[in-house]
Amino acid sequence: MSERLLTVNAGPHARRHTPMLVALPGLAPGSPASLVTPQGERLPAQVISCAGQPSLAFILPPLPAGATLALRLVAEETPAGPGVELAQAGPESLEVKVGGELFTAYHYGRKWAKPNFYPLRVAGAQVTRSYPIAEGPEGETRDHVHHISLWVAHGDLNGVDVWSEGKGHGTTAHRRFDEITSGPVLGGFASSNDWLSAEGKRVIAERRWVTFWQQPDRGRLLDVSVEFEATEGKVKFGDTKEGGIISVRLATSMDGDHGGIIRNSYGAVTERETWGKRAEWVDYCGPIAGQTYGVTIYDHPTSFRYPTYWHVRDYGLFTANPFGLSHFYSNPDLDGSQVVPAGGKLCFRYRLYFHPGDSVEAEVAERYHDFLNPPQVKLE
Numbered sequence: 399m400s401e402r403l404l405t406v407n408a409g410p411h412a413r414r415h416t417p418m419l420v421a422l423p424g425l426a427p428g429s430p431a432s433l434v435t436p437q438g439e440r441l442p443a444q445v446i447s448c449a450g451q452p453s454l455a456f457i458l459p460p461l462p463a464g465a466t467l468a469l470r471l472v473a474e475e476t477p478a479g480p481g482v483e484l485a486q487a488g489p490e491s492l493e494v495k496v497g498g499e500l501f502t503a504y505h506y507g508r509k510w511a512k513p514n515f516y517p518l519r520v521a522g523a524q525v526t527r528s529y530p531i532a533e534g535p536e537g538e539t540r541d542h543v544h545h546i547s548l549w550v551a552h553g554d555l556n557g558v559d560v561w562s563e564g565k566g567h568g569t570t571a572h573r574r575f576d577e578i579t580s581g582p583v584l585g586g587f588a589s590s591n592d593w594l595s596a597e598g599k600r601v602i603a604e605r606r607w608v609t610f611w612q613q614p615d616r617g618r619l620l621d622v623s624v625e626f627e628a629t630e631g632k633v634k635f636g637d638t639k640e641g642g643i644i645s646v647r648l649a650t651s652m653d654g655d656h657g658g659i660i661r662n663s664y665g666a667v668t669e670r671e672t673w674g675k676r677a678e679w680v681d682y683c684g685p686i687a688g689q690t691y692g693v694t695i696y697d698h699p700t701s702f703r704y705p706t707y708w709h710v711r712d713y714g715l716f717t718a719n720p721f722g723l724s725h726f727y728s729n730p731d732l733d734g735s736q737v738v739p740a741g742g743k744l745c746f747r748y749r750l751y752f753h754p755g756d757s758v759e760a761e762v763a764e765r766y767h768d769f770l771n772p773p774q775v776k777l778e
Contacts, residue, residue: 402471403778404433404454408461411767416458417584417611417619420775422471425452432477434470435459441469442476442582442612455583457612458773481612482585484578492578494585494610501610501618502548504587505531506572511563513572513591516547518693520752521616523686525693527647527714538650545647545715548750550624552643552721554636554735555602558595561640566596570604585610586621593626602738603629617760618752625745628738635744637734639674639709639725642717644748646693651686654712658684661757662708663766669712674726678705679766681757682716691754694762696769698747702736718748 404420425431425445433441433456444455454471461467480498487493490507493500499519506513518526526547528534544551544563551570553561560568576588586609592600609621622644626633652658654669661667662677672680683692695718697706703720710716723734738744749769753760 401473404469404471405776405778406458406461406467406469407774407776408463408465408467409771409773410463411764411771412463413458413461413768413773414761414765415460415613415615415617416768416773418454418456418458418772418775419448420454420777421448421451422454422777423452425454427452430473430475432472432474434472436468440477442479442481443471444476444581444583446579446581446584455581457583457614461773476582479582481580481582482610483580484585484587484610485580492575492587496610496612496618502620504608506589508571510546511544511567512546512549512551512560512570513589514546514549518548518752520618520691521754523689523691523754525649525652525686525691525752527649534650539653539713541713542647542715545645548644548646550604550606550622550643551641551645552635553638553640554634555593556634557636558593558601559640560593560601561638568596568601569594576605583612600630602633603627616754620750620752621748622750623745623747625743626738627743628740631740632742633738635721635736635738637721637724637732639719639722641721642709642719643746644695644750645715645717646682646695646750648682648684648693648714648716649686650714652682652684652691653714654682654684656684658682658712658714659756660710660712663705663763669710672708672710674707674709674722676705676707678770679762680708680710680716681760681762682710682714683756683760689754690756690759691752692757692760692762694751694753694757694760694765696749696751696766698749698769701746701748702744707734718746
């Protein structure tokens with residue numbers, strides 16, 4: 399690999415530890431790479447395959463709005479230090495460490511009705527509820543057994559309920575990992591799943607891409623893309639509020655009922671102002687052991703029915719649900735359902751930001767532009 403010069407333009411937004419992914423033809427995925435700043439500092443870089451083409455991943459150092467940064471790409475091993483590591487933690491669990499610290503684990507065994515991430519930790523605090531996976535702290539709620547930390551689900555696919563876990567419910571079955579990646583900048587996996595009826599018949603196929611980014615600060619970033627394919631004939635995603643293509647159940651102490659704050663991209667606050675409303679993102683923050691922590695879900699323009707509607711409750715439930723329009727508008731004449739024709743696909747893309755501090759301290763609004771309007775890169 400010959401040396402290349404990358405000039406990064408922050409654009410109109412100040413940047414702070416921004417994840418970057420730049421297509422670079424001619425590179426071989428897995429080949430050694432690092433970036434050198436004008437001051438001679440070495441930055442970790444990682445060559446991966448993205449959408450079938452070689453791409454360079456790195457974390458952009460803090461850069462003021464309007465500024466540019468010239469980075470020299472060299473074919474040398476990235477600087478030593480813990481990045482993102484994925485490793486088996488049992489026969490049906492994948493452990494994720496970021497910066498040498500446990501961030502989460504992905505549980506995909508058939509003992510669960512659907513794959514899930516638990517725990518989720520940021521700056522030493524667990525920000526999702528332990529129930530029903532493990533015993534939680536004193537005072538933790540024990541309602542809604544199907545609210546399982548962080549998960550993907552929907553309550554009506556051709557009449558099959560893959561949200562609740564009542565009698566006759568459906569399930570999401572993990573079939574295989576298509577790829578598992580670790581590295582100095584990012585790690586993640588691609589998996590194939592089947593959404594099944596109570597009788598075990600496949601209703602729809604799903605592929606899931608999950609990326610964990612190394613972050614030098616105390617925050618954590620998790621990207622999730624979900625693609626459904628109607629392999630068994632047409633599938634109707636029904637109009638129901640019982641669902642969330644990305645769903646979180648927060649630690650009980652963070653609930654709106656316990657002093658937590660729900661805020662969306664339009665400045666609306668509280669469940670009353672945000673439930674059933676459309677927004678590009680929602681942040682839910684609250685106290686844990688006297689300190690404030692939060693979780694943000696960012697929607698992406700490539701997602702179906704962007705910006706999504708939100709099923710977000712004071713009791714700690716937090717989901718992106720673009721289907722439940724008749725419920726959100728209290729109007730049975732509205733129909734938010736969507737039919738995917740046989741062989742058709744339906745796609746969603748989200749970024750989750752786990753942060754210490756409230757939405758202002760964590761610069762939640764500003765960091766959305768890293769996802770929506772990333773810095774531009776010129777190659778020489």
